[in-house]
Each structure stands twice: as C-alpha cells, then as structure tokens.
Amino acid sequence: MFGLDQIISLLAAHGLVLVGALSILEGPIVTVLASWLASNGLFDLLPLFFVLLAGDLIGDLGFYYLGRRGLGIIPAKWRHRLGLDGKRLRKMLRHFRAKGGRTLLVGKITHSAGAAILVAAGISRMPVLPFLLYNLLASIPKTLALMALGYFMGSAYTRIDGWISKGSIILLGVLILAGIGWYIHHKRQSSCPQD
Numbered sequence: 001m002f003g004l005d006q007i008i009s010l011l012a013a014h015g016l017v018l019v020g021a022l023s024i025l026e027g028p029i030v031t032v033l034a035s036w037l038a039s040n041g042l043f044d045l046l047p048l049f050f051v052l053l054a055g056d057l058i059g060d061l062g063f064y065y066l067g068r069r070g071l072g073i074i075p076a077k078w079r080h081r082l083g084l085d086g087k088r089l090r091k092m093l094r095h096f097r098a099k100g101g102r103t104l105l106v107g108k109i110t111h112s113a114g115a116a117i118l119v120a121a122g123i124s125r126m127p128v129l130p131f132l133l134y135n136l137l138a139s140i141p142k143t144l145a146l147m148a149l150g151y152f153m154g155s156a157y158t159r160i161d162g163w164i165s166k167g168s169i170i171l172l173g174v175l176i177l178a179g180i181g182w183y184i185h186h187k188r189q190s191s192c193p194q195d
Contacts, residue, residue, distance in 0.1 A: 011037055016051045019043070023055025024062070028146055030055075035150030049147060056139045057132065060108075060118050064131055067122025089123065096124040101134040108138035 010018055011034055022030045031052050038045050096103065100121060107117030121131055 012042060016043065016047060019048065020051045020055045023052050024059040027052070027056045027059060031143060031146040032150035035147040038147075039151045045147070045151075049143065052147070053136075053139055053143050056143060057135055060135045060139075061132070063115050063118035064122040064126075064128075067119035068125065069122075070119075071123050092120060092124045096121055096126045100124075100126045101130065104131065104134040105138045108135060108142060 011022070011030075019030065019034045023034075034043060034048055034052065035045075037043055038048050103117055104121060107114040
C-alpha cells in the first residue's frame with residue numbers, strides 16, 4: 001500500500017474526493033492525516049467531518065455485504081472448517097437479534113475486532129437500517145476523536161498510527177479478558193446449587 005508520506009502528498013493534491021475514497025479503505029490514519037492538513041488550512045473541518053464519516057460508513061457497509069453475500073461463495077467444506085455450520089450461524093443470528101447494536105458499538109470502538117464483527121453482522125442478516133444506525137452512533141464520536149487527535153497532534157502521525165494499532169489491540173485484549181471473566185463467573189453461578 002502507500003506510505004504515510006505518500007498519502008499526505010496525495011491528500012494535499014487531490015482534496016476531499018481522495019480523502020473520502022481513502023477513508024473507506026483505511027479510515028483512522030486517513031482521518032488523523034486529513035485533520036492535520038485541516039489544521040494547516042488545507043481543508044475546512046465541517047465538510048471534512050462529513051466526508052470522513054461517510055467513508056467510514058461505506059467501508060462498514062462493504063464488510064457487512066461481504067458477510068451477507070460472501071458466505072454463499074465459500075464452499076460448504078470451507079464453511080465447516082471456519083466454524084460456520086448451521087448451528088453456529090443460528091446462534092450468531094440469535095446473538096445479533098438480541099445484542100447486535102451493543103456488539104457493533106464494541107466492534108467499532110475496539111477497531112481491531114471491528115471488521116470481524118461487521119462481517120458477522122452481515123452473515124447473521126442483521127437488518128441494514130439498524131446496522132447503519134448503530135454504526136453511525138459509534139462512528140460520530142470515533143471520527144471526532146480521531147479528528148481532534150490529528151488536528152492537534154497530527155504532525156506526529158507516524159507515532160499516532162502506532163498508537164492506534166497498539167491501543168486497539170490492548171482494548172481488544174481487555175474486552176476478551178473481561179468476557180472470559182464474565183463467562184467463568186456465569187458458569188460458576190449456574191453450577192452452584194440454589195438455596
């Protein structure tokens with residue numbers, strides 16, 4: 001792909017159209033870089049926000065439709081190897097019907113688990129409008145936070161790219177540990193005899 005210096009040059013040369021296209025592919029660092037360019041007077045913040053938000057949502061829809069349409073392309077043998085058998089798919093469907101919004105919000109915040117959760121939402125056939133609504137609710141503060149980071153600290157974009165990656169992995173790890181802790185606690189509670 002492109003190096004960060006090349007992305008900055010392209011963004012400066014081609015404006016918001018390119019910002020929108022690149023934000024579909026790699027939203028967080030493009031948001032930081034474009035916001036840094038805005039702090040230097042290249043972009044107006046309000047149009048930039050809407051372009052970045054639209055790019056983020058379009059990228060999310062891409063993952064969603066990959067899950068929704070892509071499952072049928074995978075041969076049954078591979079679906080079984082990936083653990084996408086009928087039983088698991090029904091369980092995933094029930095999960096997204098009951099807790100789809102919450103799951104999408106967590107996926108958007110962690111960033112590292114986001115793509116898998118977006119694909120899972122598509123596989124489970126979560127309705128598109130609630131999918132978009134929950135993604136919008138999570139994307140607005142995430143985009144604003146990344147824009148603020150880029151606007152005020154964007155000149156350190158190489159370090160920020162590393163922070164985003166490390167931070168999302170750490171947050172994912174914390175959520176996994178919390179989930180394991182909750183699961184163990186839940187199992188202990190259900191196995192204890194009731195008085």
